[in-house]
Amino acid sequence: MKKFPVDLSLQQIAEIANGELILSHECSCNAVASLEEADEHSVAFFQDPKLENVFQSSRAGVIIISKKNDIQSLPQRNYILCEMPYVSFLRIIAFFQRQIHKPVKGKDIHPTAIIHENVTLPDNIRISANVVVHQNVNIGDRTVLDENVVINKDVKVGKNCHFYPNVIVYNDVIIGNDVNLHAGVVVGSDGFGYLWDGGKHQKIPQVGGVIIEDDVEIGANVTIDRGALGDTIIRKGAKIDNLVQIAHNVDVGEYTILCSQVGIAGSSKIGKNCILAGQVGVADHVKVGKNVKIGAQSGVPNDIPDNKIVLGYPAMDVGLQRKILVSLKELPEIRKFIHRLKKKDTHDSSE
Known part of the structure; x- marks a missing residue:
């Protein structure tokens, strides 16, 4: 449960959720859980039928349902x-969060x-x-720059960005609007x-x-x-989990998701709207098409066409x-069966 220092009426919550309120009794809410x-x-x-019993016994002030x-x-x-x-539940969480975050006003x-x-x-x-x-x-x-952020020369950062503590941005980097870099991210290293x-x-x-x-x-x-000569590119809407390594001249497509510990070698291209699960490794100069899903711990040594779901090493x-x-x-x-066949064949040959 997460509580917030603001109370919302059920009518307000329904409006934020873009839903229809079915009212049993009046109350206000200041938490999500x-x-x-x-x-x-x-x-x-x-939403999940597996939680039917929990749903029936829940004490929530209001429940969002289908x-x-x-x-x-x-x-x-x-x-x-x-x-x-x-x-709709995520919309409500986001609304609560906006009420407690200090707005960026003036040069702080x-x-x-x-x-x-x-x-x-x-x-x-805010710096x-x-x-x-x-x-x-x-x-x-x-834009907000948290403690110990370092931005080197010749860098452009867009609007509404948030760089968390200890982010390092090397020179010659362009960062768009609404970009979040979490703690310890390094952008532009060799x-x-x-x-x-x-x-x-x-x-x-x-x-x-x-x-x-x-x-x-x-x-x-x-x-x-x-990049070695050109640029490494992370395209619009991509989401990258913790501990991911992206090598030089890689191109990560729009709205693609890279889960934790993914590693992509140099000059590989990942298409639009792909999902690479945890610990996927992509070799250099590989092209992965759009809408591809790659299972956890898979190795990708070769190109993958559009709209494929692959798994394993080599990924297939x-x-x-x-x-x-x-x-x-x-x-x-199977091994035992083959061994018995060999013994039988040897026995038959000796006769």
Whole structure:
């Protein structure tokens, strides 16, 4: 349960949820919670039939449910009928959060921050302690830089961005609007490029940049390398989980999701609206089409066409991979059977 220092009427909640209020009794709510944890001042939602018993016994002040439910068959209580209960529940959480977050108004700059004189700051910005901003940086309106953020020279940051503590942005990076970089993110570090000259590994200069488009969220301790010549690109609406490594010149498509510990090698292209589950590894110069789903811990050494669901190493069609996995369980018996056949063949030959 999460409580907030603001009370909302049921009518207000229904309006935020874009739903229809079915009123049993008047109350106000100042919290969001699961069905199990909810009290009489909490908003909860019900969508999963597996939670039917919990739903029946919930003490929530109001429960968001699907319009498809038959109200007459449900316990008498406050409901809000919505097309998509979980989506409406998220709207309510977001509304509560907006009420407690301090709005970014004016230039709120901590005295320990170091800002180069050749930096363009907006009228509304919050810069916390020990932030360092180098020369020729342009930052958009209502952006927040938390403690110990470092932004190197020749960087452009859009509006409504939030860089959490210890984010490092190297030079020659372009970041769009509404971008969140969580703690420890590093953007624009050198790509991993070396050439064996017969005696040692010679470093290949990494002189490209990074472009992060609008509405991107990047989890804690993600590293995004700069391009070797061109740019590494994270396109609009992409969401990246914690501990992801994105190598030089990778192109991550619009609205694609990269789950924790995904690693993408250099110059690979991930299409629009893909999902790469945890610990997926993508080899260099691979092209993954749009609407592709790749199962956890899969290895991708080759291109994948559009609209595929793949799994395993090497990643292949999920149906085929499941058959292979089922077959693996039978290998011990198959081995015994083959061994018996060999013994029988040897015995027959000796006769």
